Amino acid sequence: MTDAMTNAPRKIIIDTDPGQDDAMAILLALASPEEIEVLGITAVAGNVPLALTEVNARKICELAGKPQVKVFAGCDRPLDRALVTAEHVHGQSGLDGPVLPDPTMPLQAQHAVDFIIETLRDAPSGSVTLCALGPLTNLAMALRKAPDIAARIREIVLMGGAYFEVGNITPAAEFNIYVDPHAADIVFKSGIPLVVMSLDVTHKALVTKPRNDAFRAIGNAVGIAAAQMTEFFERFDREKYGSEGAPLHDPCVTAYLIAPQIFTGRHINVEIETKSELTLGMTVADWWGVTDRAPNAMFMGTIDADAYFALLTERLARL
Template sequence: MTPRPIIIDTDPGQDDAVALLLALAAPEELEILGITVVAGNVPLPLTVRNTLKICELAGKPEIPVYAGCARPMMRRSVTAEQVHGKTGLDGPDLPEPVMRVRPGHGVDFMVDTLMAAHDASVTLCMLGPLTNLGMALVKEPAIVTKIREVVLMGGAWMEVGNVTPASEFNIHVDPHAAHNVFASGVPITVMPLDVTHKALTTRERVARFRALGTPVGTAVADLLGFFERFDEAKYGTDGAPLHDPCVIAWLLRPDLFQGRRVAVEIETGSERTMGMTVVDWWGVSGQPANALVINQIDSDGFFDLLTTRLASL
């Protein structure tokens, strides 16, 4: 099987870290052309450092990592230290990285890599705010013809917002970039809160990672142990939603998910509902479908996949 070429765009974040580890543990299925980093869960210098730390934790220092946009396209930066801690990867004590970020801007890397691709062959895995891709579409609209699929974690429709009453964090941070992506015509698969809130890191599931007895397993258990506390207090659940790994799991095991092709638009005109993901689930608008929105997951199968793959690192 020929591995699927992918670019990962990320803002680690504990759940981003697990998503990166899952992708790095799947070399037979996924060819990581590079990782672009964006400001989001914490400011850009920290998200870059965290990405390098995770690549080294996985024993993959050869993966190219590029720093991208340090702020949203049109709005003030918003971060989430209250969820992820001051570093963005609070929990484990990971060593400072030896590997270094590659020269050049992440947006330029994304554009250059896509334009050099053969036909529509590259999948973009978007784990954070969509600023880098939004800017890439402005810089070179022709990249649309080179994208096989955009798979993103973001948005919500029935679960509604986790930052404002109307908006989910990744879309809320840069709604104008998200608008660019959803209006671009590229094939899109969306992992909203409606599905990620069904993938909870219960104590039993976290214990399985620790039981691997490896540096990766221990680090993941420590990451999730810290990450859980915010959402457990907020939602009263056993564990926290493991958002971003759903993107990578979709590429490896799409049979674990169910959804529907619908029309999706991003609200950018109202401060009250800024960043709202307007999902026409029942087809009442008459607008053509532009995204596959996922709303169901086999959570046991998802965590089995995570545990099995991470055991290989």
């Protein structure tokens, strides 16, 4: 989706904890300069600790041939609890599968939270979209430190939460929200327009063998690495869900910016559970409108998976 008035690419900051599926989301954005201008990538602790996520973000930029992209390291732990990571899914590096060289591009000296605040204050109000692929710690810290930026953000598009698909890290909670539910609570109460790519959507976007073969058949370094990444984390999910492939979660965020028509959802109220031991991190989505709580999120429910994978394959071929 480009800005209709100017046809200019949409300016975004990608907040991420790479992660193979994060990598795919970043590659899609970097391959789509007509629709998306990546102002910077901010790393957060999540799938693996921060020391790995910031390195992984730079590896992905170099894989894409985009070493000029600025990468910033952010928060190394959630706001109010110990860090939970997901090496059991993503491997010890977070990017297991392909062998990617150590990055030569620098990590920026500025803290990710300060970069987010400064960028939003310097840009025209309503011109920057935040794309959150991991726990929402960096975004919540920015809002806590500089409440004035909330009114300046065009939209937050995030991968997180679940309703009909329930949880993937606990019976009730999706991983990104569970890692830092207090940060998610701040973001969901911020009044900023939210688009939520929940497990209800991403579990309909499965990397089947033909779709993975299509990545490999691209034949470039990106396509081959993409196939190796999706094959790696697919093993875990196929065993867990008994499905024909693994959900490719995070690229739903960047795909939405390019082709919003492939998703459908409802504008509903979503609250984050922060106090219960049983359901901590649950996204309580009022899908059926049974409360009088004001809608605060476009909560996506379906995806045209064939169109999604066609878009990914077409764009990765450009890099």
